Each structure stands twice: as structure tokens, then as C-alpha cells.
Amino acid sequence: MNTKPEIFVYNTLTDKKEKFEPIHPTHVGMYVCGPTVYNDVHLGNCRTFTSFDIIYRYLTFCGYKVRYVRNITDVGHLVDDADEGEDKIAKKAKLENLEPMEVVQRYTNGFHDVMKQLNNISPSIEPSATGHIVEQIAMVQSLITKGLAYEVNGSVYFDVLKYNEIKGDYGKLSGRVLEDLYANTRDLDGQNEKRNSLDFALWKKALPEHIMRWTSPWGDGFPGWHIECSVMSSKYLGETFDIHGGGMDLKFPHHECEIAQSTASFDKIPVKYWLHANMLTVNGARMGKSKGNAILPAQLFEGTHELLDKGYSPMVLRFMMLQTHYRSTMDISKEALLACAKGFNKLLNTYKILQKLSQTEVKEINQKLDEELNQNIEKAFEGMNDDFNTGIAISQLFNISKPINAFFNQQADINTISAKTFERVKTAYSALFTDILGLIDEADENFKALATEMLEIYKKAKEEKQYDKVDAIRSIFKSKGLVIKDMKTGIDWGYEE
RNA sequence: GGUCGCGUGGCCGAGUGGUUAGGCAGAGCUCUGCAAAAGCUUCCACAGCAGUUCGAAUCUGCUCGCGACCUCCA
Numbered sequence: 001m002n003t004k005p006e007i008f009v010y011n012t013l014t015d016k017k018e019k020f021e022p023i024h025p026t027h028v029g030m031y032v033c034g035p036t037v038y039n040d041v042h043l044g045n046c047r048t049f050t051s052f053d054i055i056y057r058y059l060t061f062c063g064y065k066v067r068y069v070r071n072i073t074d075v076g077h078l079v080d081d082a083d084e085g086e087d088k089i090a091k092k093a094k095l096e097n098l099e100p101m102e103v104v105q106r107y108t109n110g111f112h113d114v115m116k117q118l119n120n121i122s123p124s125i126e127p128s129a130t131g132h133i134v135e136q137i138a139m140v141q142s143l144i145t146k147g148l149a150y151e152v153n154g155s156v157y158f159d160v161l162k163y164n165e166i167k168g169d170y171g172k173l174s175g176r177v178l179e180d181l182y183a184n185t186r187d188l189d190g191q192n193e194k195r196n197s198l199d200f201a202l203w204k205k206a207l208p209e210h211i212m213r214w215t216s217p218w219g220d221g222f223p224g225w226h227i228e229c230s231v232m233s234s235k236y237l238g239e240t241f242d243i244h245g246g247g248m249d250l251k252f253p254h255h256e257c258e259i260a261q262s263t264a265s266f267d268k269i270p271v272k273y274w275l276h277a278n279m280l281t282v283n284g285a286r287m288g289k290s291k292g293n294a295i296l297p298a299q300l301f302e303g304t305h306e307l308l309d310k311g312y313s314p315m316v317l318r319f320m321m322l323q324t325h326y327r328s329t330m331d332i333s334k335e336a337l338l339a340c341a342k343g344f345n346k347l348l349n350t351y352k353i354l355q356k357l358s359q360t361e362v363k364e365i366n367q368k369l370d371e372e373l374n375q376n377i378e379k380a381f382e383g384m385n386d387d388f389n390t391g392i393a394i395s396q397l398f399n400i401s402k403p404i405n406a407f408f409n410q411q412a413d414i415n416t417i418s419a420k421t422f423e424r425v426k427t428a429y430s431a432l433f434t435d436i437l438g439l440i441d442e443a444d445e446n447f448k449a450l451a452t453e454m455l456e457i458y459k460k461a462k463e464e465k466q467y468d469k470v471d472a473i474r475s476i477f478k479s480k481g482l483v484i485k486d487m488k489t490g491i492d493w494g495y496e497e
Numbered sequence: 498g499g500u501c502g503c504g505u506g507g508c509c510g511a512g513u514g515g516u517u518a519g520g521c522a523g524a525g526c527u528c529u530g531c532a533a534a535a536g537c538u539u540c541c542a543c544a545g546c547a548g549u550u551c552g553a554a555u556c557u558g559c560u561c562g563c564g565a566c567c568u569c570c571a
Contacts, residue, residue, distance in 0.1 A: 033571075041571085048571035088569080174566075180499060181567075225569085247571030254570090277571070278502095284563065288570060323510060323520075329503080329564075336509045339521035346520085349534090379518095383511090391511050395519035402536075409535045411528090467530060474533080485534045494534070497521095 004062050009243075010327060010387045012251065013173055013274045017387060022242045023272065028059050028066045029241035031233040031271075033250055034126070036073040037107035038088040041114055042294035043317070043332065044280040044287040048247045050318060051277040051326035051388075053120040053438060055245070058384055061436050069236045070123040071229060072111075074104040074130050075212050075222055087222060090212045100212050104130075114297045117314040119438045125236050129228040133214045136223045136231050139265055140202045140216075148264045152193040154205030154219040160198040163260050170260055173274060174252035200257050202227050226257035230265065233258075239266040245275045249286075281331045282307070295332065312337045315442050319344040322390040322437055345495040347394075348441055350401035351433050352494065353408045359415055359422055366416040369403060373421055376400045377428040384436065393432055400429055409487045443495075451482055451493055458484060459491050 007020040022028045032052045035041050049070070056068045075089055093100040115122070129136075140156050143149035148166075149158050164170040164178055171177055181198055201224035206213035213220045233241060239262070246255060255274065262270035279286045282293045295305050303311030320340040324330040376396045383392025404425070406412035414422070433439050454473065461469040477484050483496045 035571075036569090045571045051571090175500065176567080177500085183499075245571095249566075249570055252566060253568090279565070279571075281564080286565070286570090290570065320509085325511075328510085331509080333509080335521080339509060341521095343520045389511075392518075395511070398519055405535050406537095409528090411536050462530095465530075471531085478533090483534060486529070486532085487535075488528075492534090497534085 004064070005381065005385050007059075007062065007385045008387055009273050009275060011273045012276045013271070015175075018273070020273065022064065023240065026063075026065055028064045028243065029237035030056065030059075030066055030068050030243040030245065031229070031237055031241060032068070032070045032123070032244075033229060033246035033254070034070040034072050035107075035111055036088060037104050037111060038092045039107060039289060040296050041107075041111050042287060042289065042296055043300060044247075044294070046114060046118060046297060046317075047280045047321050047330065048245075048277040049115060049120055050118055050321050052245045052275075053118075054322065054326070054390060054436070055243070055275065055388055056121060056123075057436050057438055058388060061431065067125070067237060068121075068123040069125045069127065069233065071232050072104075072108055072126060072128040073225075073228065074101075074108070074128050087210065087212050090210060093211065101130075104128075117297065117301070118318050119314070119440055121438070127232045127236065129223065129232075130212075132228065132231050132235070133223065135235060136227050137203070137214075137216050139227060139231050139261070140223075142265055143202065143261065146264060149202055150195065151218050154221060155193060155201060156203040156218055156224075157194050157199040158202050158257070158261060158264075159195065160200070160260065161196050163264055167260075167263055169263070171256060173259055174256050176252060176256070200224060200226060200253065202261075226254055226261060229254075229258050230261040230270070233270070234262060234266065240268050240270060240272070242271075243273050243275055244271040245277065248276045248278050251276055277326045278329050281329050284331060287332075300337075307332075308334050308337070310334075312341055313442055315348075315439055316341045316344050318437075319347075319394075319439060322439075323394055325387075325389055325391055327387070342497040343398075344439070345497045347397050347401060347433065348439070349494040349497070350397075350404050351429065351439075352441070353492075354404055354426055354429055357404070357408060357414065357426075359419060361415060362417075362419055363413070363415050365418055369412075370417045370421050373400060373403065373417060373425055377424060380428070380432055384432075390437060393437065397429065397432060400425060404429075409485075410489045447480075451477070451480070455484070455491060455493055462486075462491070 008017045009020045010016070011018045032049070035045055056066055059066050075087060089100050089103055093103050096103065140149060143158065144151065144156065148163050149156050160170055171181070178198070203216060203218060203221050203223055205218070206220045206222055210222070212222055214222060233244065244255070259270060281287060282295065285291065285293060287293055287295065295307065299305035300308065300317060301311050301314060303309065316337060320337060321330065323340065376399045380393040380396035383389040383396070403412060407414040458470065458473045461473065474484055477493060478496065481496050482493050485492045485494055
């Protein structure tokens with residue numbers, strides 16, 4: 001696509017929808033905060049990464065060359081802000097009697113498996129925090145040199161107050177005022193090293209019992225949480241880049257701190273567009289690791305979670321996520337999942353049908369239908385251009401699927417739309433369904449081939465009016481989640497809705 | 498307590514000043530060996546109150562309810 005559509009994105013930095021104009025007209029740099037790999041990712045995590053997968057896919061579809069960087073946090077998350085704060089990875093390692101990097105590897109693998117199941121495209125670069133210790137130390141050092149960070153007892157803190165005196169923008173992303181933050185800060189233990197309670201750790205001294213540690217100019221220690229993202233985003237995308245994404249919950253303090261560090265280091269505004277994905281909820285409450293309401297992808301796929309009475313495939317979950325806009329909260333329930341399973345199969349069936357459908361000779365054109373189909377396609381893309389409104393795009397796919405099904409079942413004549421429109425529908429449906437929304441047919445090829453062969457037996461039995469046999473084959477199909485379609489002019493199978 | 502957001506039909510969920518969102522469920526019809534699938538038709542709506550406006554689900558104010566962040570969190 002040479003001419004790129006006008007895309008509007010909701011920038012959480014300005015709280016406005018803005019026209020998307022990347023720094024370089026043809027290239028886009030996008031950084032998304034990835035998972036901390038000390039535990040299994042849950043559905044909430046998956047939602048955020050799927051939201052940004054759509055953004056990555058769509059920008060790519062529109063012809064942008066996108067470098068998508070999503071980090072793996074494998075060190076640096078403190079369990080609490082106290083001096084005796086312990087690294088999450090290290091804590092888990094002790095608990096399970098594993099090497100820290102063994103924990104990291106296990107959960108990284110699990111994360112990748114789930115991303116693959118959900119058909120999320122791998123990022124261009126997936127840097128890990130432990131792979132960038134040297135760069136992190138260098139950035140911390142430069143912040144000290146600039147007088148915006150200070151060392152106390154082998155730990156280094158960012159001087160928020162001083163930064164704000166110079167730049168005056170601390171809190172601009174999360175809409176916070178420094179005075180209010182001070183007024184509302186609770187007294188936490190071990191704050192005594194900091195000059196101010198809002199100062200955050202850039203580097204933490206490792207106590208003797210810490211197993212994840214690196215030597216630094218300030219002694220043995222480990223990096224603070226926020227610094228890795230400033231380091232890795234600037235290293236791979238430059239000191240100023242286009243899109244920074246993450247979950248809404250990271251807005252404060254993480255992204256706020258990131259802005260402060262990067263701005264302080266480079267004297268530049270680090271990010272043009274901040275995009276935040278909203279939370280996944282269960283019974284209206286946010287799904288969180290520490291809240292005890294986390295549902296794991298495997299539990300949903302297998303139906304082993306207490307909230308569910310059956311399993312739903314990864315594509316059903318993906319479809320459900322895409323029906324909701326990424327900036328809205330999304331509530332998960334078995335009723336919603338069931339509705340989505342049916343809806344998804346309907347669109348998948350239409351996608352399959354569209355592959356086999358062709359026109360013979362175009363006769364008199366039904367102008368109204370022809371026009372409606374073109375409008376459906378336009379509206380779908382308009383939705384995508386309007387802050388990646390996948391729900392609109394999906395609603396248009398449903399609208400398109402009606403006439404397509406009617407053509408296939410010979411309830412309407414396929415030759416009453418123009419050849420141009422028909423080709424456009426085929427191309428657009430496929431692009432939207434597969435390339436942009438990333439929805440795929442999950443069934444195994446052998447399984448499908450077997451079903452198709454079995455359908456021949458069905459056809460024969462039907463011709464011979466052996467209805468017992470016909471009914472038996474039907475029930476076999478049904479037991480495998482398939483349904484036989486007996487149409488006026490032919491027989492086919494589809495996925496049960 | 499501070500800051501911010503949300504409340505849409507039986508359920509999920511788009512939409513932000515006038516025009517059918519869409520899906521699931523329900524009702525009816527066509528088709529069929531019987532069904533299913535599919536198509537067509539149809540029912541059901543914008544938390545409450547007041548205001549602005551020719552006109553509000555959409556803007557303003559208030560009330561009620563829910564949630565998020567302020568501490569690790571996608």
C-alpha cells in the first residue's frame with residue numbers, strides 16, 4: 001500500500017485522539033512493556049499484548065515498516081520498596097530451588113507458547129533486562145553526572161524533585177501534581193535512603209543473600225525496574241520514537257518514571273504517542289496476579305477454571321478481545337465466551353466459503369447490494385483508522401458475511417454484484433480477518449481432509465436415501481464440532497456455531 | 498482522602514448532538530426425508546433527576562452505583 005490511510009490514535013499523553021504521523025514517514029518505532037517472567041502470564045497480560053499485536057499488524061498492513069520492540073523483564077522488580085526489597089525472580093528461584101535464569105527461561109517459554117496460540121506476531125526485537133546491564137549502568141552513571149541521581153550506600157536514586165525543577169513535567173502522563181503526590185505518600189519502611197519519598201531506585205545494592213547481582217561503580221547490585229525500558233527503547237528505537245505501549249496500570253509510576261529518566265538523559269521528549277490498553281476484569285474487578293483472580297490461558301483453553309464449564313479455543317479468546325475496544329475494560333464471563341465462540345465460527349465459516357466462491361457471468365447488477373458491500377468494507381477500515389476500532393471492523397465482517405452466505409446457499413445470485421466488488425470483498429475480508437485481526441482456522445489439516453472425505457460418504461448415502469446412515473454421519477460430525485450444510489445445490493461442512 | 502474513568506436492550510459490546518452498530522439469546526417465516534446450516538422479518542436500549550438545544554444515549558450540573566491508579570501489577 002503506497003498511499004497510507006489517515007490513522008488517528010488516542011494519545012494518553014495528551015488525552016486526545018491525534019493524527020498519527022511518525023517521525024519518519026515510512027518507518028515506525030514501537031516499544032511495548034513486556035512481561036515479568038517470574039510467573040505464568042494470565043489473560044489480562046495476554047489482552048494487552050494482543051491489543052498491541054493488532055496495532056503492529058495494522059500499521060504493517062498500511063505499509064509502514066515497523067520495528068516492534070517488546071522487552072522481557074527478567075530482573076529488577078522489587079517485591080516492595082523497602083531496603084530489604086528482594087528481586088521477584090530471585091525470590092521465585094529460591095522458592096522453587098531453581099537457578100534464577102531457569103525461572104526466567106521457563107516462564108519466557110510459557111509466554112511465547114501462549115503468544116503463539118493467540119497468533120500474536122513475535123516482536124522484531126525482544127530484549128531482556130539482564131542482557132542490558134552494561135547499558136543500564138551507563139545510563140545511571142550519566143544521570144548521576146547530570147546531577148539528577150544520587151548514590152546512597154551502594155544504591156542510586158533518581159531525584160524527582162530536582163528533575164521537576166528543571167523540566168517541570170513530572171506527572172504529565174498520569175495527570176499527577178507533585179505536591180499532591182507528596183501529600184498522599186504513605187510512610188513506607190526503608191525510605192530513609194531517599195532524599196524524597198517520590199525518588200525511585202535506578203540501582204539497588206545487593207545484600208549478601210541476593211543471588212542476582214552485578215558489579216557496578218557503586219558495588220554489587222541490580223538495576224531498578226524503570227531503567228531497563230529507557231535503556232532498551234532508546235538503544236533500539238532511538239532517543240525519540242513513535243509509539244510506546246503498555247497496560248493502563250503501568251502509566252504510573254512506571255511510564256512516568258521512564259519519561260523522567262529518558263528526558264533527563266537525552267534532553268529530548270522520548271515518545272510521541274503513548275498508548276495504553278485497558279484492563280481485563282473478572283466480575284468487574286481487575287484481573288491481577290496478586291488479587292487471586294487470575295485466569296491462566298491454559299485454564300480457559302481447557303475449561304479447567306472454576307468460572308467456566310467448558311474450554312474455549314485461543315481464537316475465541318482473541319475474537320472476544322477484539323470485539324471490545326482496547327481502551328475499554330473487558331469483562332470475561334462464560335456467557336460472553338459462548339456468544340463469541342458462535343460468532344467467531346460464523347465469520348470463520350464465511351471466510352472458508354469466500355475461498356471457494358466465484359462468479360460465472362455478471363448479469364444485471366444489484367446496485368443497492370453492490371454499494372452496501374463497498375460501504376461495509378470502507379466502514380471496516382474507517383474503524384481501524386479510528387484508533388484501531390476492531391469492534392467496528394468485526395461488525396462489518398458480519399454484515400458482509402450475510403450476502404456471502406446467501407450467495408453460497410443460492411439464496412441470492414452472486415452474479416448480481418460487479419466483478420470488481422466481488423474481488424474487493426474477497427480481498428478485504430481476507431485482509432481484515434487474517435492479516436489485520438490475526439484470526440485463523442485452528443483445525444488441523446488432516447482433520448479437515450478427513451471431514452471432507454467423509455462428506456463424500458454422506459453425499460452418497462443421501463442420494464440413496466439411506467437416512468439412518470445420513471443421520472449417523474451427521475452425529476459424528478456434530479460430535480467433532482462440525483456441522484453438515486445441506487443446501488439446495490450442494491453439500492458442505494462448517495464449524496458448529 | 499487525592500486523581501481519573503465508567504454505567505447502553507435478557508447477556509456481551511460499538512457509538513458521542515438528528516440517520517439500523519454488531520454478536521449471542523428470544524419470536525415468526527422460507528428451505529428440508531426430518532433436521533441443521535443459511536437467509537428474511539421481528540421484539541428489547543441508552544443509571545436517575547434537572548438544564549442547554551429546534552433536537553441528547555451523545556453537551557452541562559447534581560444524585561446514585563461501579564471500577565482504576567496513588568504500592569508490585571499488562
